[in-house]
Amino acid sequence: xxxxxxxxxxxxxxxxxxxxxxxxxxxxxxxxxxxxxxxxxxxxxxxxxxxxxxxxxxxxxxxxxxxxxxxxxxxxxxxxxxxxxxxxxxxxxxxxxxxxxxxxxxxxxxxxxxxxxxxxxxxxxxxxxxxxxxxxxxxxxxxxxxxxxxxxxxxxxxxxxxxxxxxxxxxxxxxxxxxxxxxxxxxxxxxxxxxxxxxxxxxxxxxxxxxxxxxxxxxxxxxxxxxxxxxxxxxxxxxxxxxxxxxxxxxxxxxxxxxxxxxxxxxxxxxxxxxxxxxxxxxxxxxxxxxxxxxxxxxxxxxxxxxxxxxxxxxxxxxxxxxxxxxxxxxxxxxxxxxxxxxxxxxxxxxxxxxxxxxxxxxxxxxxxxxxxxxxxxxxxxxxxxxxxxxxxxxxxxxxxxxxxxxxxxxxxxxxxxxxxxxxxxxxxxxxxxxxxxxxxxxxxxxxxxxxxxxxxxxxxxxxxxxxxxxxxxxxxxxxxxxxxxxxxxxxxxxxxxxxxxxxxxxxxxxxxxxxxxxxxxxxxxxxxxx
Amino acid sequence: xxxxxxxxxxxxxxxxxxxxxxxxxxxxxxxxxxxxxxxxxxxxxxxxxxxxxxxxxxxxxxxxxxxxxxxxxxxxxxxxxxxxxxxxxxxxxxxxxxxxxxxxxxxxxxxxxxxxxxxxxx
Numbered sequence: 001x002x003x004x005x006x007x008x009x010x011x012x013x014x015x016x017x018x019x020x021x022x023x024x025x026x027x028x029x030x031x032x033x034x035x036x037x038x039x040x041x042x043x044x045x046x047x048x049x050x051x052x053x054x055x056x057x058x059x060x061x062x063x064x065x066x067x068x069x070x071x072x073x074x075x076x077x078x079x080x081x082x083x084x085x086x087x088x089x090x091x092x093x094x095x096x097x098x099x100x101x102x103x104x105x106x107x108x109x110x111x112x113x114x115x116x117x118x119x120x121x122x123x124x125x126x127x128x129x130x131x132x133x134x135x136x137x138x139x140x141x142x143x144x145x146x147x148x149x150x151x152x153x154x155x156x157x158x159x160x161x162x163x164x165x166x167x168x169x170x171x172x173x174x175x176x177x178x179x180x181x182x183x184x185x186x187x188x189x190x191x192x193x194x195x196x197x198x199x200x201x202x203x204x205x206x207x208x209x210x211x212x213x214x215x216x217x218x219x220x221x222x223x224x225x226x227x228x229x230x231x232x233x234x235x236x237x238x239x240x241x242x243x244x245x246x247x248x249x250x251x252x253x254x255x256x257x258x259x260x261x262x263x264x265x266x267x268x269x270x271x272x273x274x275x276x277x278x279x280x281x282x283x284x285x286x287x288x289x290x291x292x293x294x295x296x297x298x299x300x301x302x303x304x305x306x307x308x309x310x311x312x313x314x315x316x317x318x319x320x321x322x323x324x325x326x327x328x329x330x331x332x333x334x335x336x337x338x339x340x341x342x343x344x345x346x347x348x349x350x351x352x353x354x355x356x357x358x359x360x361x362x363x364x365x366x367x368x369x370x371x372x373x374x375x376x377x378x379x380x381x382x383x384x385x386x387x388x389x390x391x392x393x394x395x396x397x398x399x400x401x402x403x404x405x406x407x408x409x410x411x412x413x414x415x416x417x418x419x420x421x422x423x424x425x426x427x428x429x430x431x432x433x434x435x436x437x438x439x440x441x442x443x444x445x446x447x448x449x450x451x452x453x454x455x456x457x458x459x460x461x462x463x464x465x466x467x468x469x470x471x472x473x474x475x476x477x478x479x480x481x482x483x484x485x486x487x488x489x490x491x492x493x494x495x496x497x498x499x500x501x502x503x504x505x506x507x508x509x510x511x512x513x514x515x516x517x518x519x520x521x522x523x524x525x526x527x528x529x530x531x
Numbered sequence: 532x533x534x535x536x537x538x539x540x541x542x543x544x545x546x547x548x549x550x551x552x553x554x555x556x557x558x559x560x561x562x563x564x565x566x567x568x569x570x571x572x573x574x575x576x577x578x579x580x581x582x583x584x585x586x587x588x589x590x591x592x593x594x595x596x597x598x599x600x601x602x603x604x605x606x607x608x609x610x611x612x613x614x615x616x617x618x619x620x621x622x623x624x625x626x627x628x629x630x631x632x633x634x635x636x637x638x639x640x641x642x643x644x645x646x647x648x649x650x651x652x653x
Contacts, residue, residue: 141605148612155619164630168638171556171627174620175636178563179551181616182570185609189570189602193577198601 017064018072018087020057021095021132022146025050029125037118044110047121051106054128055099058092065092066506069513069523071138079138079524080202086138086524089510090341094135094266097345098259100492101352102128108356108485109252116161116250123160127153127256134263138524140188140198140225143267147184147232151177154260157253158245169248176241180231187225194218200274201524204517207279219281222271226285229271232264233322236295243303243315251359252485254311255352258318262348265325269337272329273514283332290330290440296323297447301454310358310462314351317413320451321347327444328428333435334515338507339427345503346420346496350412353489357406360398360476361466398478403467408490410463414456415448420496425452427504532580536572543569554641556624556634560617567613571606578602 028050032043064070069088073079087095106124114120130150137143155177158170192198194214195206206212227238234242242261246254268289276284300320307313321344328340408419415421425448432441496503513519543565550562578599585597624634631638 141608145608145612148616152616152619155616155623159623159626164638167623167627167630170623171636171638174616174623175551175559175563178616178620179566181613182566185570185605186573189574189577189605192602192605193579 016072017057017060018070018085018136019074021054021061021136022085022129024053024057025125025129025132029122029129032122032125033119040115043121044114047106047125048103048110050125051099051103051128054132055096055103058095058099061087062092062096065089066509069520071523078526080197080199083142084138084199084201084524085136086201086520087136088520088523089506089513090266090270091135093341093345093506093510094262095132097262097348098128098131098135101259101349101489102131102256104485104488105252105255105352105356106485107481107488108255110481111479112482113161113250113252117159119156120160123153123156124252124256127157127260129153131259131263135266138200140191140200140203144181144184144188147263148181150260150263151181154253154257157257158249160253161250165248166250169245173241173245176231180228183224183231184228187221187223187228190221190224191218194221199524200271201521204274204279205521205525207275207281208518208521209280212280215280219284222275222281222284225271226268229264229267230292230326232261233268233326234261234264234296234319235292235323235326236299239296239299239319239322242319243307243312246315246318246355247309247311251311251356254314254355255489258348258352258355261318261322262344265322265344268326269329269341269514274517274520277515277517279517286330286332288330289326290444293323293325293327293330294444294447296320297327297451299323301447301451304458305454307458307462310362310466311355313458313462314354314358317347317351317354317455320455321351321413324428324448324451327447328431331432331435331441331444333431334511335431335434335508336428337431338504338511339424339429339431341507341510342427342496342500342504343415343421343424346412346424346493349489349493349496350409350421353405353486353493354409354413356482356486356489357402357409360402360478360482361406363476398476399467401478401483402476403463405486405490406463406467408493410456410459412490412493414459415452416456418497420493420500423497423500423504427507532582536576536580540569540572540576543572554635554637556627556636559636560620560624563620564617567609567617571609571613574602574606574609 028046032046035043061070065087066089069086071079072085072087074083074085077083102124106121109120109124127150130146130148130153133146134143134150137146155170155174158173159166188198191203194217195203195212197203197206212218231238233239246257249257272285272289276282276286297320300316300323303319304313304316307316324347325337325340325344328336331337410416411419412421415425428448429445432445435441547562547564547566547569550558550565553559553562578601581598627638628634633639635641
């Protein structure tokens with residue numbers, strides 16, 4: 001080994017920090033599956049500590065990634081032969097987002113949902129492990145493995161709480177994602193067959209070379225791979241499964257599932273800028289991403305206008321936010337993309353909060369939704385338990401608090417001043433108007449503006465229906481953990497607006513880093529990696 | 532050999548797609564399995580077809596042709612994951628059968644379903 005690829009023998013504890021977001025949750029989840037199902041407090045405590053530690057690690061990695069990308073070689077094998085984890089600016093940002101969303105959804109579940117079925121906490125941590133792994137990995141096949149871990153855990157979480165609606169939605173969700181995984185495999189193997197590597201940095205290096213035989217076949221592989229990610233991002237016309245599934249899932253599961261579609265968006269952003277920013281296939285798929293993003297925004301807006309309950313509306317809001325990032329990426333404008341990344345963070349948190357709020361507001365309105373047991377040997381209806389099944393004190397004046405929370409989530413998702421949703425959209429607009437104005441840029445600006453109104457109207461309507469219209473239903477009961485979970489998400493949204501300057505500067509620097517793929521290649525493969 | 536392999540992958544994939552679009556959940560499972568066989572063979576073929584070549588460079592010095600071991604490792608991983616997820620899908624399928632009383636993918640029979648408010652014309 002020579003040059004910067006040389007492996008240093010002495011390793012300190014902090015060198016291994018990058019692998020912890022993957023190792024820690026899977027170790028704790030593994031231990032949890034061995035524990036008795038009745039030791040719920042212990043499990044809840046363990047997952048809470050794990051998520052807090054993960055948030056801490058993610059923040060440390062965010063600080064470190066601001067200076068230089070952190071490359072971790074698994075088993076100390078040098079890339080491209082070994083597998084690497086890369087914590088750069090984009091990965092670290094997504095890790096923090098996943099940790100905040102996961103923590104708040106977990107705290108929310110302490111009140112009630114954690115007891116609605118077996119092995120909730122273990123599945124939850126496995127999902128977090130898969131998501132973190134997908135954000136960190138620098139290798140396409142490893143990405144497949146983390147995707148599968150994440151999806152397998154999400155199948156369990158979608159079914160959590162049981163009941164006919166969930167099982168029927170879960171059946172479709174699993175079928176769609178199994179097919180998406182097959183596309184993923186076909187794409188990965190085509191890319192390997194044409195380039196002989198699966199390391200992302202090595203791929204970028206090979207594309208920077210003057211010639212690649214079978215370039216057409218390679219691009220076919222990338223297109224098939226992209227199809228798998230676009231199914232995950234729920235881009236139109238591949239995303240019809242999303243609103244049904246997310247509306248059927250239990251509230252904390254739906255909130256954490258909101259990050260899953262963002263994993264698809266993350267991979268599309270990462271690979272587009274790394275592989276197709278420059279080099280042999282520069283600009284590959286850009287127009288398709290733009291068109292798909294625009295169509296997704298339009299479809300999501302029509303869907304949210306037609307939504308008759310809040311969870312479904314939140315599902316379409318997730319779609320709109322994915323579509324916004326895809327379209328901004330498709331314009332090729334760096335400043336628009338950095339605005340879109342900022343918008344992605346805020347809108348994901350707000351959509352998660354909306355799922356949680358919707359559950360409390362709609363609780364008790366449709367008793368048919370109460371879970372029926374499926375596996376009689378390990379499930380008993382938890383909400384029938386006469387002893388305190390709900391943890392924490394009921395918060396007084398719940399309706400007022402829920403109303404404020406709903407207002408914040410609506411303003412965020414619709415992109416109305418003064419919150420971060422507006423700042424994000426404004427940043428996209430200013431990025432778009434900074435460049436050459438074409439019909440497609442005007443189209444995107446029009447679509448984003450219309451989607452703001454299209455989101456505001458139905459959410460206000462649903463809000464009036466669930467908060468103001470007098471009804472015979474009992475007033476919603478808000479438990480302390482539920483309040484904490486929702487408040488955590490919405491306060492983070494507000495903090496995004498308050499510290500908008502630094503966060504936008506971070507997003508700008510992230511896009512600047514992403515648009516210099518040779519820096520990424522150099523960080524992973526060493527100085528000799530760049531020809 | 533190329534023709535046999537590509538025809539095999541094609542037939543597996545075509546049967547898989549057809550079965551997956553069928554209305555019964557069991558057919559969907561079989562379709563998914565067939566599709567995953569096709570995909571696994573495809574990954575295998577991406578390592579290029581060789582006969583009698585060792586998978587490790589330098590095992591027998593005079594042989595120049597070597598087989599790429601990476602796709603074989605990928606196939607193993609994909610097989611295990613695909614097998615596990617098909618099993619999981621089967622469990623959900625059985626649960627759906629038990630809860631809805633129908634093995635149709637929509638959860639109810641298309642012709643014998645009773646009208647309900649959300650769907651007055653089933």
